[in-house]
Amino acid sequence: MRVILLGLASITSLGLLGILIDFVLGHRQLRFLSDVPPAPAGPSVSVIVAARNEASGVEAGLRSLQRLDYPNLEIIVVDDRSTDGTGDILDRMAAADERLAVVHVHEVPSGWLGKNHALFVGAARATGEFLLFTDADIVLEPTTLRRAIAVVNGGAIDHLTAVPDVRVPGIALRAFVTAFSVFFALYSRPWKARDPRSRQYIGVGAFNLIRATTYGAIGTHQAIAMRPDDDLKLGKLVKKHGFRQDVVYGRNAVVVEWYSSLGALIDGLMKNSFASVNYSLWAVIGSTTALLVMNVWPFAAVFVTTGPARILNASSVVLIVLIFLTSVRYNGGHWWQAPTYPFAAVLFAYIIWRSALLAVSTGEIRWRGTAYPLDRMRANRV
Numbered sequence: 001m002r003v004i005l006l007g008l009a010s011i012t013s014l015g016l017l018g019i020l021i022d023f024v025l026g027h028r029q030l031r032f033l034s035d036v037p038p039a040p041a042g043p044s045v046s047v048i049v050a051a052r053n054e055a056s057g058v059e060a061g062l063r064s065l066q067r068l069d070y071p072n073l074e075i076i077v078v079d080d081r082s083t084d085g086t087g088d089i090l091d092r093m094a095a096a097d098e099r100l101a102v103v104h105v106h107e108v109p110s111g112w113l114g115k116n117h118a119l120f121v122g123a124a125r126a127t128g129e130f131l132l133f134t135d136a137d138i139v140l141e142p143t144t145l146r147r148a149i150a151v152v153n154g155g156a157i158d159h160l161t162a163v164p165d166v167r168v169p170g171i172a173l174r175a176f177v178t179a180f181s182v183f184f185a186l187y188s189r190p191w192k193a194r195d196p197r198s199r200q201y202i203g204v205g206a207f208n209l210i211r212a213t214t215y216g217a218i219g220t221h222q223a224i225a226m227r228p229d230d231d232l233k234l235g236k237l238v239k240k241h242g243f244r245q246d247v248v249y250g251r252n253a254v255v256v257e258w259y260s261s262l263g264a265l266i267d268g269l270m271k272n273s274f275a276s277v278n279y280s281l282w283a284v285i286g287s288t289t290a291l292l293v294m295n296v297w298p299f300a301a302v303f304v305t306t307g308p309a310r311i312l313n314a315s316s317v318v319l320i321v322l323i324f325l326t327s328v329r330y331n332g333g334h335w336w337q338a339p340t341y342p343f344a345a346v347l348f349a350y351i352i353w354r355s356a357l358l359a360v361s362t363g364e365i366r367w368r369g370t371a372y373p374l375d376r377m378r379a380n381r382v
Helices: 002-028 058-066 086-095 114-125 144-155 171-188 212-217 220-224 230-240 262-273 281-295 297-304 307-331 335-362 374-379
Strands: 045-051 073-080 100-105 130-135 138-140 159-167 208-211 245-257 364-367 370-373
Touching: 002 171, 002 281, 002 297, 002 307, 045 058, 045 114, 058 073, 058 086, 058 138, 073 086, 073 114, 086 100, 100 114, 114 130, 114 220, 114 230, 130 138, 130 144, 130 212, 144 159, 144 245, 159 171, 159 230, 171 262, 171 307, 171 335, 208 212, 208 230, 220 230, 230 245, 245 307, 262 335, 281 297, 281 335, 297 307, 307 335, 335 364, 335 374, 364 374, 370 374
Parallel strands: 045 073, 045 130, 073 100, 159 245
Antiparallel strands: 130 208, 138 245, 159 208, 364 370
């Protein structure tokens, strides 16, 4: 047993050292959107928003879109079967702004998820050279679009995404969001998205800016009609088809007030968790085992091992904290949240397992009051 524990400690510490080096070098390659000088002018842009029962936050998000200081802009909001007054709010705002067009969807065709269909409908109405897919509750700083276009022009980028500035109430939620940024970076390695030799890709629902011609060439949202992780898989399609992709940090530029409670956060992340491993229970087992062994076990092992194994596990704890602090520097958060990191890892593993087991046991994934057959979603592989 001592040999096994020593071997595990050695592998874990070496793996974490590699991750830390990758994190430090990788994060340094990405820019903050707020540091990019705004472009004076640019191509026409159509902002496309899908809204379903967003009455509490849609007006604030749309007001921020209306305040964008971009000269050639249209805003298309698709009301996806809302029952809470969202449609009335949108119609009232559209009546006062000719740049804002509202489309009401009353039913979703077979073979589509509601949001994906709504974005597809909005894109079909768009006239811009670029399409910006964003969420109804996202607030953009007025110069955000001009800065994004400057990035696109500077690198001949076909698809640009921005990691949003996530804001949540309460210490517990803030701590989890900070840890989640580490998990997301471990999964996506966003700094590799720009490398044409890498298979890594990126896409974030808060801000997916894509050339209209590129969007058409990759098959539009029809190619990901049944993907709950449509934002990420849009980025994968861009990469698979050989187009140029990049990502920036959206701190203070792309802001989202995320989930208001721990329960809402768990329910929200469950939608994508099983899809992120392509609905494979073997992948769930492998990913959560790696998550717990690399991010939780070293904290416990410091107290249950001795000798060289304890030293290696203590080194792993230090490396985990340094990885966490690296993410804090670029994604926000506080250094003192580091002790909560292993608890966040356990919670994330729970979310993945709960998502998988509910989907397999019921044969469906339920989101915002609609149930979608698991077999149909599994079939939509990208």
